[in-house]
Amino acid sequence: MVNAAGKFGPYGQPAPASATGVHDARVLPGRGQTGAELVRSRIALQVRLTSVSPGDRLPDAGVLAEELGIGEITVRRALEAMCQDGLLDRRRGRTGGTFVAQGWDTIVPALYDEGEAASLSAFHLLLECGLVAHAAGEVPAGRLGGLQALVDEMDQTEHPGQLLMLETRFHLDLAEALGGAGVRELTADLLGRLCLVQPTPHLDVVRARNRCHADLLTELGRGALDPAVQAVKAHQNTHPG
Ligand SMILES: [Zn+2]
Incomplete structure (x- = not known):
């Protein structure tokens, strides 16, 4: 389809991406979450289900990728973002890995x-x-x-x-x-x-x-x-x- 400007793509300007940061509660969320959001929400669910607790080591990114049916690179990026948010801790070395942050319960309210x-x-x-x-x-x-x-x-x-x-x-x-x-x-x-x-x-x-x-x-x-x-x-x- 060619639009009025003679280019492929949608007519007019795209809707501004939530400039106010206010979520539109009229839009009902389905399974539309990205791979990174899936990683986040599944880790949060496992913490709620007490399958993992603050201080516990998470499975390796490759294992998580296979379990969730998404790419390992996506999982790695999602884990990195969660580390930046303070939800997870990365530790290097022989006993290293990615851990649920000890402060999980105090970090989550910020979200x-x-x-x-x-x-x-x-x-x-x-x-x-x-x-x-x-x-x-x-x-x-x-x-x-x-x-x-x-x-x-x-x-x-x-x-x-x-x-x-x-x-x-x-x-x-x-x-x-x-x-x-x-x-x-x-x-x-x-x-x-x-x-x-x-x-x-x-x-x-x-x-x-x-x-x-x-x-x-x-x-x-x-x-x-x-x-x-x-x-x-x-x-x-x-x-x-
Ligand atoms: Zn209930």
């Missing part, structure tokens, strides 16, 4: 972005409502057993990190139970990004949300679509109070 958090949360809500509606009345009884075990475990734990880890696992496993492995990956993208842009929810909020988890499983189990969707929405609307 909070209310607009992006609202946008990601809105998309996650739509995704879960859609999954619940899609699966309504067709969830085999045994499929929800693992999710119920997570709800029970959340009720019993006093440990904040454990509670947040179980909260995240619930939503990943819910996505897989209702939508399959691909939807789990999409959910992992969203939740990993949220770990970096949204303040950690207050533990009382997470406990209240666990009541919504329990309600959701009950309603899914009896195939009640409207109450199940209401439980998903109530989860999102749980705030400290």
